[in-house]
Amino acid sequence: MEISRWFGEEIRSILTRIKDVGFEEVEELRLRMDQPLLVRTSDKDYFINQEGRVTSPDKAYRVNREDLASTLERMTHSSVYAAEEDLKQGFLTLPGGNRVGVSGEAVLQHGKIQTMKHVSSLNIRISRSMKGRGLKILPLLLADGKVSHTLLISPPRAGKTTLLRELIRLISNGVPQLGLNGQTVGVVDERGELAGMWQGVPTYDLGYRTDVLDGCPKAFGMSMLVRSMAPQVMAMDELGHADDVSALLDALRTGVQILSTAHASSLEEAQNRPVLAQLLNQGVFERLVVLSRQSGPGTIEGVYNLRTGRIL
Template sequence: MNTKDELLKILSLKLRTIFGKLKIDFEKLQEIRLRMNAPLLIIYENVEYFITEEAKLVKNPTLAVIVTKNEIRETMEYISNYSLYAFEDEIKQGFITINGGHRIGIAGKTIIEDDVIKGMKHISFINIRLAHQVKGCADPVLPYLINEKTDGIYHTLIISPPRCGKTTLLRDIIRQLSDGNTYLSGKSIGVVDERSEIGACYMGTPQNELGIRTDILDCCPKAKGMMMLIRSMSPQIIAVDEIGSKEDLEAIDYVIGCGCKLIATVHGSSIEDIKSKPVLSELVQKKLFERYVLLSNVNGIGHLDEIYDTVGRKLYADHA
């Protein structure tokens, strides 16, 4: 089933009709934002658009169709197959992963007991993030990450602003390293997929291809997951998305101390930006990472800007 068909299945009947008429390449559609009593909005090729009743893309929000409470309710019914209870554990974390690997972020009134989120009701905001695999997007990066002397890789940190392709790049790096390629033999990889974005597991099955030697801990906190994988799955490489907490730093120390290689991503615009953040600056100062890969959307989503080594020597630069 293609992306458009997967999407139409989960939208309310009214929205389904509008998106069915929309003349866009659905493989380039990134997000759909449904907010109760607010204009229908999408992110398409990294640009924000509103959608009219006639299924036209516009920049003026006053021309857009208004999302109603009924559209939200009906869409959630289709997303959950009329059983939100079945997704109770995921709802506690604020998202649901559906067939195809698409992630549905939700917001509303949280139910809290003893400072623990038990659930959510009165869901009024939905963010549909479309999953896209871009096989081969890691091809320009991989030669810089391979340590040919050890048939292994360097500890790598991918730095990128939001919506610039860092998770997509990480996913393809994992797939290629797991399967093996012309640079090195296939490696056993452990993935901590805290928000179900890397593997996009649906009912335990990854919807994205992460390679034949990859094990995934889905919806698991990164720090705890890294420890668990080291102890239980004996990975040669661990991959995680969006590090940043002190707990992450402690787990990273543990992973590297065990001789396991690490690939991680972080929000940022430069190494200097990372240095300005208390926890992340410690990672740079301790020289834990041996490669820094910087992405942007200068020339399209996932544009490879620069690659540096652990001492700040520039290995690659392209400011096209």
């Protein structure tokens, strides 16, 4: 298990001995203070003992403070201070694009989170590729050789960010068999999940013509990219804040095409979220892709032309 190198010595040793769960199935590794070590797949949780075997919660290895501290030290290259910008957002990004959710005691200053201390939980999310799935969806998102304004929705852990990443790569490189020339794509990567930037270099392949603005709030990033990089297509993750709306509408006036994701399990649920409802009611999006975990992450439940109805 390659990702085991980011863990403290004891946890690393346990992970390298796991035989009962195939690494290709693992989606998350959970470390919680004084709680059993947990490995999560798409449909089941496994508790792991010191020998790396699946067991019951009461016989599993108990994560201790040293495990958390040593793992965090390795993940931040012994400089938690240098990682404060990420920590105050509640996550770290590892090379290869794997994300680590962090929780503990938030340190506030003037009502805003400055950093995290006394870390009590780490959630290591294993990144997966969806190469091939984007090519199935992309033809349904094209109109007259252009990418339609598209919203991808799903519940958490259902693959919308991974699919968006794949679509960005395809659009950036171009798909001659679909009559799609390569497009300049601007990515506003507020939470670092799309590009997985590591010291200024994307760890995910987002294509030849993609420019990434990392760690910038979407409301500012959209206007910055329009002015500085002149994208033909703009992509972002987890649309949903009121501040995003005016920036998105301003970007549309420049002729840029929009690709975004949002949390919702259906069109009806999306319409019950004020920000998404506003954009949907104004006809901003032309295509809607609904994903689920029904047959694993990235299950395509439906593709809709929001002007005419369902098309898949």
